[in-house]
Amino acid sequence: MVKALFHSFMNISFLYLLVMMPNVHAADETTLDISIDKDKLYQNEILNLTVTARAEMGFVGGLMSLGGMQIDAPDFPNLEETWTILDRRQSYNMQSINGKTESLITWRYALSPKSSGSLTIPEASFKDAKSAPVSIEVIAGNRPHSDAQPPSVFLKASIDKPSPYLQEQIIYTLELYTLGEARGDMSEPQNSDFIIEPFGETSKTYKMAYNQRYEVYERRYLLFPQKSGALSLAGPEFTGTVVDS
Structure with a gap:
């Protein structure tokens, strides 16, 4: 009876060690x-930047590191001196092959250039890994629109x-x-030369422009x-982001 209990205890302990060992399996290497989606753009365009980190780690340890937690973003020294970060998103997934688990972490940035000329995405660092800097040419002014290159958003x-x-x-009509x-x-x-009053609610419709079907938000x-004489209103602005496919 004592012998049987001893064997049972040993089996349970052995299984427990098998489960816990991957917890201390650290990342072997991070890259x-x-x-970028373009290396030349106009000053009014958006640059889509994707940063990808790959690392091998133990299965349980990987889940403990990633599951439900926000991971620190890569360090981009001086990035915001030349670029405005309009949006940033993070995603990750894990894949296990032959006992090795690879974690893939992706950060996506939408950037707007603060000036024209030759700009740089500086070297990024994440844990013990670094990326190479990227050079981008920014052309002064706005990209001319046409049916071949329709704008993603305009007012x-x-x-x-x-x-x-x-x-x-x-009646003043503003359309996005x-x-x-x-x-x-x-x-x-x-404009202090006008009395200005909202007229109705913002409405949504669809219209064709540049051979494309646009969603149109209208406000009146x-x-x-x-005051008599020549009067004017400042050009309208849209502040925000547009998420496309």
């Missing part, structure tokens, strides 16, 4: 790679009366055209000029 403003009388009502999911807001017209305002 860090950078890719359009119009009025129903180009030559109104003093204090006569004008987007090919993807828009997250943000449009600016409101401002009532304007009442309080």
Whole structure:
């Protein structure tokens, strides 16, 4: 009876060690790679930057490191001196082959250049791995739009009366055209020479432009000029991001 209990205890202990050993299996090697969707862009365009880290680690240890936790992003020294980070996202997955588990961590950035000329994505570092810097040419001005290169998002403003009388009502229409999911807001017209009032709710419709079918968000305002002569409104702005396929 004592002998049988002893064997059972030994078997249980052996299984316990088998389960716990991978917990102390550390990462063998980490690599860090950078890719960009273009190496030349206009100043009004967005650069999509992808950073990928690969590492081999024990199965249980990998789950403990990644499961449900936000992993520190790579270190990009001086990146925001020349680029504005509009959006950043993180994802990861794991794959086990022949007892080795590879973890793949991906960070995606949407960047807007702060100036034109030759800009650089600086060297990134993550744990013991580093990437090479990447050079990008930024062309001053806006990319000309055409059916072959439709804009992913643009604004359009119009009025129903180009030559109104003093204090006569004008309907000002602001439209946001987007090919993807828009997250943000449009600016409101401002000018002390007008009384400006919102007119109705923001509506959504679909329109064709540049041979593309756009989602269009329309917002209207009532304007009442309080001064005669040539009056103007500042160009509208959209602040936010557009997520496309």
